[in-house]
Amino acid sequence: MSSENIKLPKIDFCDEDLKPGTLVWNQVKSQVHKALVEYGCFEASFDKIPIHLRKSIFEFSQEMLDLPLQTKLKNVSPLTKPFHGYVGQNPRIPLYESMGINDPNIPHKAEKFTQILWPQGNPTFCKIIQSYSKQLSQLDQTVRKMLLESLGVEKYMDEHMNSTYYNLRPIKYKAPQSSEAEVGLYTHTDKSIFSILHQNQVNGLQILTKDGQWINVEPTPETFIVMIGDSLYAWANGQVHVPYHRVMMKGNEARYSIALFSIPKAGYIIKAPHELVDEEHPLLFKPFDYHEYQAFYYTEEGQRCEHPLKAYCGVSV
Numbered sequence: 001m002s003s004e005n006i007k008l009p010k011i012d013f014c015d016e017d018l019k020p021g022t023l024v025w026n027q028v029k030s031q032v033h034k035a036l037v038e039y040g041c042f043e044a045s046f047d048k049i050p051i052h053l054r055k056s057i058f059e060f061s062q063e064m065l066d067l068p069l070q071t072k073l074k075n076v077s078p079l080t081k082p083f084h085g086y087v088g089q090n091p092r093i094p095l096y097e098s099m100g101i102n103d104p105n106i107p108h109k110a111e112k113f114t115q116i117l118w119p120q121g122n123p124t125f126c127k128i129i130q131s132y133s134k135q136l137s138q139l140d141q142t143v144r145k146m147l148l149e150s151l152g153v154e155k156y157m158d159e160h161m162n163s164t165y166y167n168l169r170p171i172k173y174k175a176p177q178s179s180e181a182e183v184g185l186y187t188h189t190d191k192s193i194f195s196i197l198h199q200n201q202v203n204g205l206q207i208l209t210k211d212g213q214w215i216n217v218e219p220t221p222e223t224f225i226v227m228i229g230d231s232l233y234a235w236a237n238g239q240v241h242v243p244y245h246r247v248m249m250k251g252n253e254a255r256y257s258i259a260l261f262s263i264p265k266a267g268y269i270i271k272a273p274h275e276l277v278d279e280e281h282p283l284l285f286k287p288f289d290y291h292e293y294q295a296f297y298y299t300e301e302g303q304r305c306e307h308p309l310k311a312y313c314g315v316s317v
């Protein structure tokens, strides 16, 4: 089933007074909570990324993903963090490729990354990834703060914020070969805490609602899609929704998108706080490490599961 009429909630983060405790903070917070319970995601208007930065991050992403394959393959994942580097040439998703950049907001890490692909360095791109990720991570942190407050567990804020890092992932979807729509990225939930998605003018992202309808997501150049991942869903003991989504490609233009993921650090055990577990909300998942869960997800068994998180660490009732 697909619906032309349903639209994701749109939430405005541009108000100068958007600071904890203000009236506008509380208003936005309640919209965020409602959207995350209902859809697990929303469209955010966020004006802290100036237009020239938006333009240049897409230009550079394109240039980077147009490098020879041999060069792109140099960005391998560290052993402890599988699937954090270059991903492409997967016969299951032939239109898709992406480049993962770890800790893009930390200057020497961004520099290290650019030196892998451009041995002489690439100070311009380095600056772009850094300032883009730094600004966008503010949106991630604002939303996380609002959600923890809404769930009444703000006392875990520091632990929650300090237990994650960022991965920035420019993605390219080639235009389909035929005039039919083709799968760019198969149906999945993200494994992260939050994902923030930004795209060029080519649409294609679809989100499955709780009642089984696919929504076509049509952001404007200034808006971002903020989405819950499995790690936060488990931590919140299912008190928010985690949306299935996919990318369907149509037409003859390539689609570029950029995802910023907040991800639990290796060794950090994701465990729902006791305040979120009670008779009405029995514990849904056993404590787990994100990186071990991700390793399971990419096994044959994990790829076959409809509910990988449940299969991996679900509490049976």
Ligand SMILES: O=C(O)CCC(=O)C(=O)O
Residues within 6 Å of the ligand: 171, 185, 190, 197, 199, 205, 245, 247, 257, 258, 259
């Ligand atoms: O390209 C998009 O808009 C979605 C990407 C996505 O779902 C992902 O990388 O997990």
Ligand SMILES: [Fe+2]
Residues within 6 Å of the ligand: 188, 189, 190, 195, 245
């Ligand atoms: Fe995703």
